Each structure stands twice: as structure tokens, then as C-alpha cells.
Amino acid sequence: MRKRIAVIGGGIAGLAAAVRLRDLLGPDADLVVYEQGDALGGKLRTGELGGLTVERGAESFLNSGPDGAESAAVALARRIGLGDDLVHPAARPAALAIGGRLAPIPGGTLVGVPGDLSTLDGVALAEAGADRDEGRPLLAPGQDIAVGELVRARYGAEVVDRLVDPMLGGVYAGRADRLSLRVTMPQLARTAETEHTLRDAVRAAQAQSRRVPGRPVFAAVNGGMARLVERAAAAGGARIGLGTAVRAVTRTPKGWELTLGPAAAPETEHVDAVILAVPARPAARLLSAVAPGAAEAVGRLEYASVALAGLALPPGTSLPDLSGFLVPPGAGSLVKAATFFTHKWPHLDGGDGPVIVRASLGRAGEEERLHLDDDALLEVARKELGELIGTGLPTPTASWVQRWGGGLPQYAPGHADRIVAARAELPDGLALAGAAFDGVGIPVCIASGERAAEDVCKYLEEQ
Known part of the structure; x- marks a missing residue:
């Protein structure tokens, strides 16, 4: 039938x-x-x-x-x-907007959670001695807690605020203190059931990840x-x-x-x-x-609302040699992340065309800050982007705003x-x-x- x-x-x-x-x-x-x-x-x-996709x-x-x-x-x-x-992105690094400068994102982290505190290189200070072995696994089998609860207890507030929050915010537009570890970092949640320190749990999760050498991390069509x-x-x-x-x-x-x-x-x-x-x-x-x-x-x-602002800047506009950057919530900006689109995607960069920047605006609980008309939102994005990268941006030759009301789940x-x-x-x-x-x-x-x-x-x- x-x-x-x-x-x-x-x-x-x-x-x-x-x-x-x-x-x-x-x-x-x-x-x-x-x-x-x-x-x-x-x-x-x-x-x-x-003129670009x-x-x-x-x-x-x-x-x-x-x-x-x-x-x-x-x-x-x-x-x-x-x-x-x-297609795959160019091998350009991303950065964090920290204290008026763009600092390289430390390598070797798991969604911002480091397995080696020596790699933080001044981006964040970990709380000395907090991640000690107390003779039992970090989590009971099946237990779920907020990402921020675990990382704050083991590494301190700065690692959460300057590293984990912007990394999670870039994906979920949410805060580490309210997002589920088991949903957002399932591998870390599993290893935390057996490991006694966060450092060892991160390293175990990274060891279990079977990344193929030479294969790009991301792809697009x-x-x-x-x-x-x-x-x-x-x-x-x-x-x-x-x-x-x-x-x-x-x-x-x-x-x-x-x-x-x-x-x-x-x-x-x-x-x-x-x-x-x-x-x-x-x-x-x-x-x-x-x-x-x-x-x-x-x-x-619950869901968070966000908006994307696309800016086509005049050809030759100078930007940092990055794929983009993330912004910690403590910076107070409406911009939470930016992608230097034509830097990141080589198939779009013809050399003499516009320079495309795409900014992500808004975080969970900040919906009222998006209640501006499109022109005002674009001007806020352009002004803040200039402040965050340390140089003013010219008036775009074309632009748009895409609003995603209630677009991102908050697990x-x-x-x-x-x-x-x-x-x-x-x-x-x-x-x-x-x-x-x-x-x-x-x-x-x-x-x-x-x-x-x-x-x-x-x-x-x-x-």
C-alpha cells in the first residue's frame, strides 16, 4: 500500500x-x-x-x-x-576583541575551554590551583550543568567571560552560565564523567575527536x-x-x-x-x-533574537588580516561577532571588488537593543566595528539587515x-x-x- x-x-x-x-x-x-x-x-x-553572494x-x-x-x-x-x-575558508585566524585590541584566539581550546592554561597568553587569567583533583569525576553519570558553572569553578571567571562566553555566543547568542554542557559540548560532558580535573577532561575530549589531518574544519556551498x-x-x-x-x-x-x-x-x-x-x-x-x-x-x-548586518565597503578598504573576531559580552557592544567575508572565503575575493563584512548583533536577553530601524542598526554596526578593529570604516556602498527574531535556541x-x-x-x-x-x-x-x-x-x- x-x-x-x-x-x-x-x-x-x-x-x-x-x-x-x-x-x-x-x-x-x-x-x-x-x-x-x-x-x-x-x-x-x-x-x-x-554583486557577491x-x-x-x-x-x-x-x-x-x-x-x-x-x-x-x-x-x-x-x-x-x-x-x-x-568550498572552504582561507587559513586566516580569528581574534577576540579584548580591552581595545584584537587578540588571537588561543589555540587548543574546546569551544574556548583550554586544556593547557599556558596557551592563554594574557587573554585571560585562570584561577591558580582551583582545578585540583578531588578524588572523583567532575560529573556524575548523566549529570548536566551549565557550561559556566563548571568552567568558573575550575578555571575562574576570566576564562568564562573572555573565552568561553564569546565562543558560545558566536554560535548560540547565549551565555555560558545558562547553556547546557551536555548539549553544547557533549564530548566534554562525557569525559567529565570519568576525569577528575577540567584540564584532563578537555584533553580526553580532544583525544577522542577523530579529526582527519589536512581536512578543513568548515565547508560551504x-x-x-x-x-x-x-x-x-x-x-x-x-x-x-x-x-x-x-x-x-x-x-x-x-x-x-x-x-x-x-x-x-x-x-x-x-x-x-x-x-x-x-x-x-x-x-x-x-x-x-x-x-x-x-x-x-x-x-x-527559550530562544534568542539576533540580527545580521551586511556591509559592502569600497574596494581596497583595509581590514586586519583575520577571518573575523568575537566580542566578549563584557565589552558592552551590540556587535557580538564579525566575519570579514571576502577575507574568509577566497572564492568571493576577486581583488578589485567590494570588501564584505558581516556583523552579528544581539545576545540572549538583549532583544530590546535590536529595536532600532535598519538604518540605525547599520550605523551602530559600522561605528562599533570601527571601534573594535581600531580604525573607522567608510560608508558602505551597499548594505542590508537580516533579522532572526527568536532564531537561536537557548538550551x-x-x-x-x-x-x-x-x-x-x-x-x-x-x-x-x-x-x-x-x-x-x-x-x-x-x-x-x-x-x-x-x-x-x-x-x-x-x-
Whole structure:
């Protein structure tokens, strides 16, 4: 019998789920992807600036997984015919904006947590003697705490404030004192269950990371992430319902009923299985009738709002020889990170074109600081960038602002256990996928979508 599966959410997790469903179920499966917005891709959005392709969302993905194999993003790119179109950043260092200067980010850290305090080179001072062996592992099995709680206790405040916070802020726009160790640094959480000092836990986590020598850390798609989205949508071969809100998901004796469209004129669709690949709040709303405990757990996730400012500066504008820099929260700036885009990505640097800078603005809890119009936000970004690099920037020849309201999940300690419990309560034939559940980053979201597809296929095989 022909199977019909609905994927709710057209971000990269939902599209990856559709590709995996197609691979597992073959050409006869009836797949449909419902996306409430007017475009697929979620936080993957490619734009143009100064005649160049510049991302308005995620700009790259990890090239390798924790096991040393290709990441899920690279594997998907190859699956959909983009393997030869992957590009990699230049070997330029990044910096930290510390005390009015751009200091090199110390090498050998794990998301800013050092395994060798001698490498800090004045960027931060560790608390002497705090990381002592007390005769027991740092964490009990399965225990989860905030990253900042662990690192402050072992290395002191400066390492958190000047190193870990800006590194985590660059990815999550959040603070180390509120982010889950087990979600944001899973390898360190595992080694902390056996090691007695943070130094040894970091070194053990680094030793377990099977990085392939010579393989670049990051990759992107030549021509933009929009190509990844378009090819994934085509490979999944699903019917695409753009601008279609799914208002309710109801269990029926034969599968699932979806309530679609405007409340005044709803439509229904019957399917055999459902994958929810949407943010936490819409997921909780759709789960409320079929799995109320899961809805409560999922709905607790908070989000941070951020904005990106893209500046096309005149050709020849001088910038430090860096890929970009991160800014500790204590600096007080709205800019939390900057990428010297044409420095970082050699395939975009034609030598005589504009110099592209992309600034990331805003942190968790600072949403009100983003309540400026686009022109004012761009001027703040240009002024602060100049102050942070130590030289004023000229007026851009072109610019844009991309706002991501509620765009980045803030994983509080215990998040992973809450999601395990939520998934255990789900009725058969319903699966969860995406950043709300399994973590940020393109490879994580793709792998999450693929696992959800495998879960519903296993259920369908048993019917």
C-alpha cells in the first residue's frame, strides 16, 4: 500500500527528512512538506551584497563529524550532487576583541575551554590551583550543568567571560552560565564523567575527536546555501505546501489527520506518519492534544533574537588580516561577532571588488537593543566595528539587515533529558526533528531529520 508521510517544517531538518524518506520508501511514497512561511530553508537564506553572494543566515557547516567521518551536511551535499561544489575558508585566524585590541584566539581550546592554561597568553587569567583533583569525576553519570558553572569553578571567571562566553555566543547568542554542557559540548560532558580535573577532561575530549589531518574544519556551498536547500527539496521529491499553516495534528484509527489552512476555512489531510520539524513553540502547540507531557517539555525551550548586518565597503578598504573576531559580552557592544567575508572565503575575493563584512548583533536577553530601524542598526554596526578593529570604516556602498527574531535556541541544563522524555511519550508514527530538539548547526539538523525519517519508516514497516 502506498505510504503518505507529512513533514511539517521546510527548514533543512525537514528537507533532509524528506530526502531520507525518499531513499527508504522509494518513488511510490507520497511525501508532502508543509511550510508556513513563503520560502524553504529556515535559517538558510542566501542573499546578494555588492554583486557577491553573501549568506543572510548560516554561512558554513562542519566538514567532519565527531567520529572523523564526513559530517551529515557533507554527506547530504554529495547525495544531492553538490559534492564538487563545496568550498572552504582561507587559513586566516580569528581574534577576540579584548580591552581595545584584537587578540588571537588561543589555540587548543574546546569551544574556548583550554586544556593547557599556558596557551592563554594574557587573554585571560585562570584561577591558580582551583582545578585540583578531588578524588572523583567532575560529573556524575548523566549529570548536566551549565557550561559556566563548571568552567568558573575550575578555571575562574576570566576564562568564562573572555573565552568561553564569546565562543558560545558566536554560535548560540547565549551565555555560558545558562547553556547546557551536555548539549553544547557533549564530548566534554562525557569525559567529565570519568576525569577528575577540567584540564584532563578537555584533553580526553580532544583525544577522542577523530579529526582527519589536512581536512578543513568548515565547508560551504559555492553559490550559496540556497543551492543546498533547492537540491534537497528536489531530491526529496515531496509535494511542497508553502504558506500552509498546520493548525492541528490528530490521531486516527488509521494514522493521522492534519488540519490545514486558515481557521475560517480549514482543510484536512490524512497521512500515515508525521514528522514535526518546527521550532519549540509551534511543536508544543501541535503536540498539546496528542502528547501533552511532551508538549510541556518541548515548550520550555527559550530562544534568542539576533540580527545580521551586511556591509559592502569600497574596494581596497583595509581590514586586519583575520577571518573575523568575537566580542566578549563584557565589552558592552551590540556587535557580538564579525566575519570579514571576502577575507574568509577566497572564492568571493576577486581583488578589485567590494570588501564584505558581516556583523552579528544581539545576545540572549538583549532583544530590546535590536529595536532600532535598519538604518540605525547599520550605523551602530559600522561605528562599533570601527571601534573594535581600531580604525573607522567608510560608508558602505551597499548594505542590508537580516533579522532572526527568536532564531537561536537557548538550551538550559537538562534539555537533553527533557527531549528524551518527550520522545518517549510520542504516539507511534510521530517523530521530532530539528534544532529545537537536537542542537544547532546544519549537520546536527540534517542528522536529526534523517533519524526522524528512519524512525517513522521503522514504524510503517511494522504496520
